[in-house]
Amino acid sequence: MRVGLLxxxxxxxxxxxxxxxxWPDLLARPSGLVDEDGRPAPDTGVALRPLGWRDAASGVALATAPEGAALRTAALVRIAADWGDSLLLGLTLPERDKRLKAVAVSVGWGALTAYGLLTGPAGKGGRGDRG
Structure with a gap:
């Protein structure tokens, strides 16, 4: 496990x-969840704020969990959230180019977390350390 990366x-x-x-606009605008004037509807902000909170909470868990099972669990939660986002946003965002970008970003962050979880020096929480 690459603890520093995680x-x-x-x-x-x-x-x-x-x-x-x-500021839900930070996600609404690049996702194409805006009106003709480039502003998200109030309901969009209501829907995106919990997503931001989920990412904040899971990020804090990943940044602070003790090494071992707790850190592995936090990493798996983060991977599930990112790859779940890629699936759901990839299927539902209204514009094709926005869907592709959202999928790329979500898969990328999930893959980076998976890399941090699954690699590392033997005996230091990496794949060679099965204990």
Missing amino acids: RTVGAATAVYGAAVAA
Whole structure:
């Protein structure tokens, strides 16, 4: 396990999630969830704020969980959230180019977390450490 990488991904996710919870436009605009004037509907913000909060909470967990089972669980939650986002946003965002970008970003963050979880030096929580 690459603990430093997982902590960095967690911290970045927590900051971004908190920002989206506070300013849902940060996610609405690049996702194409805006009207003709480029503004998201009030309901869009209501729907995106919990998503931001989820990312903030899971990011804090990944950044601060003790090494071992707790950190592995936090990483798996983060991977499930990212890859779930890629599936759902990829199927539902209204514009094809926005869907592709959302899928790429979500799969990328999930893959980075999976890499951090599954790799690392033997005996230090990596694949060679089965204990």
